[in-house]
Amino acid sequence: MSLNVVKINKYNLPLTLFSGQTFAWEYNEPYFYGSTVDGVIKLKVDKDKLYWQTYPQKDNKSLVEKYLNLKFPYEEMLSKISKDIHIKQAILQSHGLRLLQQNTEEMILSFILSSHKNIKSIKNSIELLRFKYGNKVTIDNKDFYTFPNSYVLSDANLNDLRSVKIGFRSNYLKEAATKLTDKQFLTRLHTLDENSARAELIKFKGIGNKIADCILVFGLGIYTTTPLDVWGQRVLTDLYKLDKKTKYEDMLLWIKDYYKEHTGWAGQFLFEYMRTRYS
DNA sequence: CTCCAGGTACTAA
DNA sequence: TTAGTACCTGGA
Numbered sequence: 001m002s003l004n005v006v007k008i009n010k011y012n013l014p015l016t017l018f019s020g021q022t023f024a025w026e027y028n029e030p031y032f033y034g035s036t037v038d039g040v041i042k043l044k045v046d047k048d049k050l051y052w053q054t055y056p057q058k059d060n061k062s063l064v065e066k067y068l069n070l071k072f073p074y075e076e077m078l079s080k081i082s083k084d085i086h087i088k089q090a091i092l093q094s095h096g097l098r099l100l101q102q103n104t105e106e107m108i109l110s111f112i113l114s115s116h117k118n119i120k121s122i123k124n125s126i127e128l129l130r131f132k133y134g135n136k137v138t139i140d141n142k143d144f145y146t147f148p149n150s151y152v153l154s155d156a157n158l159n160d161l162r163s164v165k166i167g168f169r170s171n172y173l174k175e176a177a178t179k180l181t182d183k184q185f186l187t188r189l190h191t192l193d194e195n196s197a198r199a200e201l202i203k204f205k206g207i208g209n210k211i212a213d214c215i216l217v218f219g220l221g222i223y224t225t226t227p228l229d230v231w232g233q234r235v236l237t238d239l240y241k242l243d244k245k246t247k248y249e250d251m252l253l254w255i256k257d258y259y260k261e262h263t264g265w266a267g268q269f270l271f272e273y274m275r276t277r278y279s
Numbered sequence: 280c281t282c283c284a285g286g287t288a289c290t291a292a
Numbered sequence: 293t294t295a296g297t298a299c300c301t302g303g304a
Binding site: 116117118120121124125162165166167168169170247 | 294298299300301302303
């Protein structure tokens with residue numbers, strides 16, 4: 001199957017796909033394969049050209065454009081957030097890092113699995129989940145499995161769900177999937193402002209502050225906030241000298257006030273900076 | 280064997 | 293509102 005091509009500028013694909021926003025990707029030189037709920041996306045970069053194809057529905061340009069957030073005014077944002085030495089270094093170190101815009105349903109379901117687990121373990125569970133409940137798509141003689149939709153997961157037997165090694169999260173996953181089968185919920189979620197959307201997300205069992213912010217930024221494309229995990233909080237205490245006892249909400253208020261409408265982007269750069277510096 | 284993970288729910292003050 | 297604790301499980 002032939003690949004489509006689109007011009008890109010300052011887009012660091014590997015960094016973006018493996019920066020913790022998504023657990024859907026694998027690299028098989030020279031291709032990246034992303035198994036999402038909307039199908040499998042295959043990508044390859046050659047200088048300023050991005051080659052792509054989607055499966056099983058071919059040539060799904062809108063999916064790729066949206067997922068990779070290709071239309072976002074990147075340079076403009078960079079100049080606005082370059083306010084101090086820390087962020088400038090972070091941008092320099094991770095030039096071309098982008099925020100993806102992933103399917104909201106997949107964001108909710110996959111990030112519920114992320115709590116109190118390490119990245120390797122999260123990836124492993126999601127891979128098992130796709131294998132067990134997703135649709136098989138064969139590309140380049142290799143089998144991929146899409147991320148299961150909410151109907152499939154809401155129907156899943158709890159003991160079967162547990163076999164993907166998600167422990168106590170299996171209840172949360174099934175409950176969330178059931179709620180997500182109501183498509184009006186998602187439609188409405190997309191119309192809400194940041195705080196209303198967060199309030200709705202936190203109603204899910206298994207979603208608290210941090211995961212809600214992940215979904216707001218990586219799924220809904222709301223950039224007035226950012227998830228503050230352990231690394232994000234370290235950014236604020238170590239680089240910006242906030243008191244270590246500051247609560248999540250207050251840390252968030254601080255960084256939101258500082259980076260305004262581009263908080264999500266700044267947070268992503270700083271997170272990456274901190275993670276690679278101290279881990 | 281023990282410890283802990285890119286958090287969250289639950290309970291008691 | 294705030295602090296303390298348990299949680300499935302695999303990997304270090």
